[in-house]
Amino acid sequence: MSRLRTEIPGPRSRELAGRRAGAVAAGVGSVLPVFVDHAEPGLLVDVDGNRLIDLGSGIAVTGVGNPAPGVARAVREQVDRFSHTCFTVTPYEGYLDVCERLAELTPGGHDKRSVLLNSGAEAVENAVKIARHATGRPGVVALDHGYHGRTNLTMALTAEEMPYKRGFGPFTPGVRRVPGSYPLRDGLTGAEAARRAVAAVDRPEGVACVVVEPIQGEGGVIVPAPGFLPALADWCRSHGVLLVADEVQTGFCRTGDWFACDREGVVPDLVATAKGVAGGLPLAAVTGRADVMDAVHAGGLGGTYGGNPIACAAAVAAIDTMRDLDLVAAARRIEATALPRLRGLAPDVVVQARGRGAMLAVELASADQAARVAARCHAAGVIVLTCGARGNVIRLLPPLVIPDGLLAEGLDVLEGALQ
Template sequence: MSRLLTQIPGPRSQELTARRKGAVAAGVGSTLPVYIDHAEDGLLVDVDGNRLIDLGSGIAVTGVGNPAPRVAAGVHEQIDRFSHTCFMVTPYEGYVEVCERLNALTPGTHEKRSVLFNSGAEAVENAVKIARHVTGRAAVVVFDHAYHGRTNLTMALTAKAMPYKHRFGPFAPEVYRVPMSYPFRDGLGGPEAAARAFDVIEKQVGASDVACVVIEPVQGEGGFIAPAPGFLPALSAWCRERGVLLVADEIQTGFCRTGTWFACEHEGVVPDLVTTAKGMAGGLPLAGVTGRAEVLDAVHPGGLGGTYGGNPVACAAALGAIDTMTELDLNAAARRIEAFVLPRLRAAVGADGDVRGRGAMLAVEFAAQTPEVAARVAAACHASGVVVLTCGTYGNVLRLLPPLVIPDDLLAEGVAVLEKAITEGVGR
């Protein structure tokens, strides 16, 4: 169970914060300035001995546990053998095996190929590169409230200015933004919201100039927005009919997070390209682009890659993580988390907002489009030793990303703290 020995942050964390100010760039933020010494499933233990309930998983990264036994064992075994060769110089089996797993797990029965990178932003950027190369077109369509990364191109794809884009331009050209299906705010059904988006594309871009449409099946940083039923299938059909590649950014939604291996599966959507990262390697940096064989193989040799992409230690971690997901049936675990958490949060929030989500990717959007209530609720949780995150274009969304292996008693304790914080935070 959780345990607080000091105020949050404690004296040792405060000392480290003082050291940080003289060493770490001020532009790097932290949600909760407690410094972690070690972790257990569902718990973060800080340098002051405080045991914090983790409902964030390092932003959906440590779903399989922290540390996960199979991940740790794979890392130790691999690091004792070798740490790096660069797959583009002298390859190794782990890279091939991770690609085989991605090809088998991602949606669709068609023949696939994969390529590995270091981060989600790098994966998205390379998916766009591939789409432009294969189609010979330049335009990229993205959506309101999207978040795709912090590189120059992915900043252009990202919708939110502060803190991600402010004074970092100019950005990559030929990126076009269209309305997203946002049931809580627009009240539109999926087909109607899709038609609205298509109208903007046809008028402002022209379908014949679009290389790809990039979408998070459930938006992450933008507010955990799940489009209305029918939106994603309509988008997939529109792309297929016009020779536009559909890129599913499954970086936050993938690997059992929403109760299926990938969020596209909820409506049977089969993308042309899928980007992955976060939960794939149990905390080590690894990302991928997986897609149709004829698309990936169309890029000339040497056109894809990177010095550290598919590092052997990260690949070993990914194989251990995927084995864990399979053996523990973490898709079912995510669905159990949803079944326990959603009714309780809906009762706590009532008419003061929207409670939504799939699997262990859950959110509360407070009705006011201002950050004050969400910030107040998050601060109360933090003071009580429960790590939660905020998000949303307006900062008014509280998001939960618990480890998929979190023990039932810890989950119940964390949700009880959150319920109390919500009731007090909205002034009831």
């Protein structure tokens, strides 16, 4: 059970907030102004002793648990051996272990190669670099409502102006945004939405890649209509355009498959991953067709911290945990439990409940409603997130290992907040 010992935030968190104001840049926001002391399965415990039900997982990062025993053990063992050498200076086996697992798990049985990086934005940016180099083409296509990161190039790919882009331009040229598939809003079949998308592309012979989230996360947990992704993949193949799947949020069992592309058998040319891969440690990757990945000259990829040995050890342990606990099945159980309840909530307020696996959302009529519902949940000790281009979506990303009772209690709080 969730227990609140103080109001949210409590006195110790308020004290730390005062220190934060004098030390942390104002542009760094936080959803909930509590400071965490430690975590338990499905819970974050703050410095005032409040036990908060975690339906956010650090934005889909701690799916295997927080801390996950196997990950914590692997990190301790690795840090006692060595913490860093830089793989581009002196390599180590852990990097290979992660790349081999990525080749096995990502969609498609073809020959693959990977490069390890630090963040989702870095993975997407490198995927575009690789696609441009391999094809010799400059153009990049992204979708409405997409979110891909906070670097200059990934801001160009990202649709939402606030808070991600305003005042930070000019952005990388060569990016064209086209409509995606938003069944609630456009009423199109997947094939129709795909035809609309590609019709908006000028000169496909100049396009290196199409970058797509198989389920758009920050844009509002938008699940495309069936057939959209396969049709887009077919168009890419017919025009020599590479399909880049941004599986940063959807990957590693989050959507009830190892990767969201698996559901319709879509095999991207390049897959960008991060978030859930390493149980909370910073690690990201681009995995793709060997001929495409190997087209880049030696030294063209990499970085000082990319594939840090501690993060690699964490990733191997996290992937082993996903297999051992069958977290694909766990995500599907979360969907089976939560989505019917969400669809039955407050029909006068809820426009649509949707999602897949443990990536779920409730779209409300307005951003004001979403903000009030989220605030009520937070005050009751349940962490939920808001998202969507209009800010009107409540997003749920629970740990894949959340106990059934905590999930039910968190949904009870959400139901009360909506009422």
